[in-house]
Amino acid sequence: MSSSLLRLVAFFLSIVCWAGAGQAAAIVVVSSESSTSYVATVDALLSELERSGVPRADVVLRNASDLGGADIAEPTPPRLFIALGTEALKQVLGREVRAPVIAALIPRIGFERVTKEFGKKTPTSVTAVYLDQPLGRQLDLLRLAMPDAKRVGVLWGPESASLQPTLASVLQLRGLQEVGGQVGAGGALFSGLKAALDNADVLLALPDSYVYNSATVANILFATYRARVPVLAFSPSYVKAGALMSLHTTSVQVGVQTAAMVRSWLHSGILPPPLYPIDFSVTVNEHVARSLGLKLDGAALADRLHRLETLP
Amino acid sequence: MNFTAIRSRMLAAALLPVFLVVVASVGVFWAGRVDDLDAAHRQRAKLLVRQVAIASEYGLFSNNAASLQSVVNGVQHEPDVRAVAVFDASGTQLAGSGLPISAHFRGDDGSEYVAYQSRLGVDALVEKISASSVALDDLFETSKDAKAVSPVALGYAVVELSRDSLKARERSTFFIAAGVGLLGLLVGGFLAIRLGERVMQPILSVSRRLERIGQGDFSVRSDIRYQDPLHELQEGLNEMAIRLAWGREELEQRVADVTQELRVKMGEAESATLAKSRFLAAASHDLRQPTHALGLFIARLGQLPMDAQMRQLVASLDASVQAMQDLLDGLLDISRLDAGVVQVQMRPVSLGELLGTLRAALASVATEKGLRLRVRPTHLWALSDPVVLQRMVMNLANNALRYTERGSVHIACRPVDGGKNIRIDVSDSGIGISQEHQTEIFREFYQVGNPRRDRAYGLGLGLNIVERSARLLGHTVALRSSLGCGTRFSITLPLVAAPESLPPVVPVEVPVTVALKGLRVWVIEDDDFSREAIQELLESWGCNVCVASTAEQAYARMRHEPAPDVIVSDYRLGEGDSGLSAIACLRALAGRCIPACLMSGDTDAALMQAVKDAGLTLLHKPVRPAKLRSLVRHLVASAATAGIDPDAQLPP
Numbered sequence: 001m002s003s004s005l006l007r008l009v010a011f012f013l014s015i016v017c018w019a020g021a022g023q024a025a026a027i028v029v030v031s032s033e034s035s036t037s038y039v040a041t042v043d044a045l046l047s048e049l050e051r052s053g054v055p056r057a058d059v060v061l062r063n064a065s066d067l068g069g070a071d072i073a074e075p076t077p078p079r080l081f082i083a084l085g086t087e088a089l090k091q092v093l094g095r096e097v098r099a100p101v102i103a104a105l106i107p108r109i110g111f112e113r114v115t116k117e118f119g120k121k122t123p124t125s126v127t128a129v130y131l132d133q134p135l136g137r138q139l140d141l142l143r144l145a146m147p148d149a150k151r152v153g154v155l156w157g158p159e160s161a162s163l164q165p166t167l168a169s170v171l172q173l174r175g176l177q178e179v180g181g182q183v184g185a186g187g188a189l190f191s192g193l194k195a196a197l198d199n200a201d202v203l204l205a206l207p208d209s210y211v212y213n214s215a216t217v218a219n220i221l222f223a224t225y226r227a228r229v230p231v232l233a234f235s236p237s238y239v240k241a242g243a244l245m246s247l248h249t250t251s252v253q254v255g256v257q258t259a260a261m262v263r264s265w266l267h268s269g270i271l272p273p274p275l276y277p278i279d280f281s282v283t284v285n286e287h288v289a290r291s292l293g294l295k296l297d298g299a300a301l302a303d304r305l306h307r308l309e310t311l312p
Numbered sequence: 313m314n315f316t317a318i319r320s321r322m323l324a325a326a327l328l329p330v331f332l333v334v335v336a337s338v339g340v341f342w343a344g345r346v347d348d349l350d351a352a353h354r355q356r357a358k359l360l361v362r363q364v365a366i367a368s369e370y371g372l373f374s375n376n377a378a379s380l381q382s383v384v385n386g387v388q389h390e391p392d393v394r395a396v397a398v399f400d401a402s403g404t405q406l407a408g409s410g411l412p413i414s415a416h417f418r419g420d421d422g423s424e425y426v427a428y429q430s431r432l433g434v435d436a437l438v439e440k441i442s443a444s445s446v447a448l449d450d451l452f453e454t455s456k457d458a459k460a461v462s463p464v465a466l467g468y469a470v471v472e473l474s475r476d477s478l479k480a481r482e483r484s485t486f487f488i489a490a491g492v493g494l495l496g497l498l499v500g501g502f503l504a505i506r507l508g509e510r511v512m513q514p515i516l517s518v519s520r521r522l523e524r525i526g527q528g529d530f531s532v533r534s535d536i537r538y539q540d541p542l543h544e545l546q547e548g549l550n551e552m553a554i555r556l557a558w559g560r561e562e563l564e565q566r567v568a569d570v571t572q573e574l575r576v577k578m579g580e581a582e583s584a585t586l587a588k589s590r591f592l593a594a595a596s597h598d599l600r601q602p603t604h605a606l607g608l609f610i611a612r613l614g615q616l617p618m619d620a621q622m623r624q625l626v627a628s629l630d631a632s633v634q635a636m637q638d639l640l641d642g643l644l645d646i647s648r649l650d651a652g653v654v655q656v657q658m659r660p661v662s663l664g665e666l667l668g669t670l671r672a673a674l675a676s677v678a679t680e681k682g683l684r685l686r687v688r689p690t691h692l693w694a695l696s697d698p699v700v701l702q703r704m705v706m707n708l709a710n711n712a713l714r715y716t717e718r719g720s721v722h723i724a725c726r727p728v729d730g731g732k733n734i735r736i737d738v739s740d741s742g743i744g745i746s747q748e749h750q751t752e753i754f755r756e757f758y759q760v761g762n763p764r765r766d767r768a769y770g771l772g773l774g775l776n777i778v779e780r781s782a783r784l785l786g787h788t789v790a791l792r793s794s795l796g797c798g799t800r801f802s803i804t805l806p807l808v809a810a811p812e813s814l815p816p817v818v819p820v821e822v823p824v825t826v827a828l829k830g831l832r833v834w835v836i837e838d839d840d841f842s843r844e845a846i847q848e849l850l851e852s853w854g855c856n857v858c859v860a861s862t863a864e865q866a867y868a869r870m871r872h873e874p875a876p877d878v879i880v881s882d883y884r885l886g887e888g889d890s891g892l893s894a895i896a897c898l899r900a901l902a903g904r905c906i907p908a909c910l911m912s913g914d915t916d917a918a919l920m921q922a923v924k925d926a927g928l929t930l931l932h933k934p935v936r937p938a939k940l941r942s943l944v945r946h947l948v949a950s951a952a953t954a955g956i957d958p959d960a961q962l963p964p
Contacts, residue, residue: 037451085451105451131451190374207452215443215464219373237448 026058032085044255153200157208326504338493600913600933608845716742829854875902
């Protein structure tokens with residue numbers, strides 16, 4: 001806690017130094033918020049940059065809300081923007097900057113929506129490290145953890161509906177079957193959930209704030225438990241709330257991958273295309289697993305998944 | 313002494329605190345218990361509705377009416393539950409049990425419905441059912457608005473609880489409290505009474521003791537216990553009783569002594585009075601005899617021819633004897649009144665006649681003194697004894713004339729007390745009587761302003777006689793006077809209507825003129841002077857007089873001579889004879905009732921009564937010649953008209 005505070009102080013000090021000295025800032029890191037996850041990501045990013053030779057002074061930390069104000073002038077245009085979170089990306093793109101932008105901590109759907117929104121008026125190049133996992137990786141994990149599960153239940157909400165065709169092809173590749181349930185915007189959740197759970201062996205949770213949020217998660221998980229359908233979630237907090245396991249990339253992993261992308265840009269001057277996270281973690285809820293009669297090891301699963309992905 | 317009052321007060325003093333404490337503690341206990349029950353009831357209601365809300369969350373989320381119904385049914389089995397229902401967010405009832413939920417519930421927070429049910433005495437509770445929120449530190453949850461939004465209401469849980477069992481429990485609690493209180497009161501009261509009795513007993517014992525002492529029982533109590541809290545008081549009472557007993561004995565002794573002494577003194581006084589009376593009687597008797605003779609002699613002397621100087625002397629002599637005779641008459645009146653021999657004969661009396669007689673008698677006296685005597689004529693009648701009443705009014709009028717130098721004396725009658733009574737007023741314009749003398753003047757020999765006892769002012773017996781007579785008749789005598797403003801004496805007596813036929817009025821003077829000349833009169837008198845005087849007087853009137861000094865002489869004469877027309881006898885004859893028996897004997901010898909009269913100097917009441925009983929007239933010595941003369945005439949006239957009249961009385 002105290003270290004994060006110190007970091008915050010350092011962050012603000014650096015802003016003051018950068019603004020006061022009029023020094024040409026190389027990289028501006030813009031955070032959507034200053035929650036623990038963001039701070040962890042920034043930490044990992046900074047230390048990784050430092051390790052790869054980027055002086056600490058060249059990195060400026062900004063808050064998305066500060067950036068929104070027009071009063072802070074940029075004496076010298078920054079060379080690179082790193083936007084952490086959807087809000088930060090919106091702010092950065094909204095400033096009509098010329099420097100390239102690397103977005104991180106943003107789901108693919110969110111990234112695509114924002115870039116589409118700002119695409120016309122933004123000449124600069126934008127890339128991203130997605131927060132969510134590639135569907136194939138998730139299905140691979142399913143196959144590793146539950147080889148018998150053939151029917152994959154998916155609850156489609158307004159945000160995630162666009163992934164439906166992609167998922168269908170990925171499922172087909174792996175010989176799995178989709179059991180879909182639709183949730184309309186503001187509609188009753190349960191009927192969709194019931195449809196998805198009725199014939200599914202496992203429920204694949206895809207990020208959609210209309211479907212999965214703090215108010216619904218308890219009842220959804222309770223319903224799956226009653227239906228004895230395990231849930232593969234996209235965030236460790238769902239595991240804490242009662243999902244069987246989650247496949248996710250940690251803040252540090254995001255920070256590290258972002259730093260790698262910066263390095264690549266520094267070396268080549270070209271931004272790589274948006275990428276899913278390379279590194280990931282698997283978290284398992286032992287209690288749920290036990291009650292479902294499963295025996296799973298998160299780390300082992302993650303290892304196996306890594307190995308599967310590194311296979312040619 | 314009021315033992316019950318002491319006892320009840322003591323009881324109240326002992327019971328009141330017990331009662332207050334018990335009532336207060338029972339009240340506090342009951343109120344606290346009721347509060348507890350109420351709080352528990354409310355708490356339970358809240359728990360029940362929350363239980364329904366929590367248990368219904370998933371049912372609502374999954375729109376599972378069956379599971380909701382089972383939840384509702386489960387709660388319905390709880391005691392006191394009237395109704396249970398679950399509504400969705402739009403206010404549609406999804407499950408319900410028990411009584412139907414009122415239409416006042418419209419799916420909002422239910423405040424209107426709760427108030428409505430509360431008015432009906434039903435506890436209704438509404439709990440919002442919302443999805444339980446799980447905190448997610450989730451980078452995917454990009455929408456800030458979604459995070460900030462308050463948990464959406466899934467629906468409402470409604471529970472209605474009846475207060476009946478609560479009230480029943482409150483009631484039973486009340487009865488328990490009351491029972492406990494009553495028990496407490498009984499036990500406390502019993503103890504209080506026991507303790508009170510312990511305090512009361514010694515007090516009551518002392519009180520009874522004091523009461524007995526008050527009633528005169530000074531007996532000493534020997535059963536005083538040392539445990540008695542009032543032991544010292546009891547001892548003190550014993551001592552007091554002893555002293556009181558001594559004191560009483562001493563007092564009784566002293567009273568007895570004093571009584572004895574008093575008795576002796578009384579005896580002495582009585583004997584002194586007796587001696588006085590005896591002396592007075594003897595003196596008056598012994599005075600009467602010579603005065604009697606003197607009067608008769610002077611009367612005889614007055615009839616003799618003599619020169620002017622001599623006649624003057626005789627007149628003075630006569631006046632002196634007259635005064636002496638007045639005094640003796642007054643004394644005689646008083647002794648008669650004392651003796652009670654005056655027989656009162658109440659009858660209607662014509663006051664007009666009475667006053668007329670008075671005027672005739674007093675007119676000359678008034679004229680002599682230069683006074684105006686005014687008698688107001690009246691036709692009223694009163695109930696009284698005419699003789700005694702006349703003497704009373706005469707005395708008052710005489711007094712008035714005597715003490716008035718100038719002006720007038722006024723005699724009048726007027727009805728008073730609303731015509732029930734009549735008042736005879738004798739007023740004068742004389743010197744008046746001061747306030748301090750007004751009660752004294754009715755005493756014997758009391759005279760105002762006559763320390764030298766001037767004879768012209770009378771003897772001081774008149775008012776005393778008036779007062780005694782009034783007492784005898786039941787009349788009242790009143791006096792109203794002040795110095796220099798005259799005096800008014802009033803006699804108040806009952807007024808009566810005039811009778812139809814006039815009763816015979818006692819004649820003041822017998823209007824029959826009987827010639828005494830040649831009348832044969834026997835005189836029996838042992839006193840030589842008196843005999844001689846009366847003989848001469850009778851002879852001067854032309855009577856044929858025979859005298860006897862003893863009864864025997866008279867008897868002897870009766871045997872040789874014809875019976876006389878009239879017998880005049882002294883009462884006390886020598887040799888133990890009495891005139892009474894002599895007359896009786898002579899009458900017996902003559903064989904007819906010879907008119908007779910007795911003379912006596914005695915004022916003895918027994919004598920007077922005896923004479924009266926014998927139907928004879930008693931002339932008190934000194935006998936006035938005029939009186940004797942009129943009596944003799946009267947006797948002869950009565951005998952001539954109606955034979956012998958034994959009731960004939962001498963007018964006063």
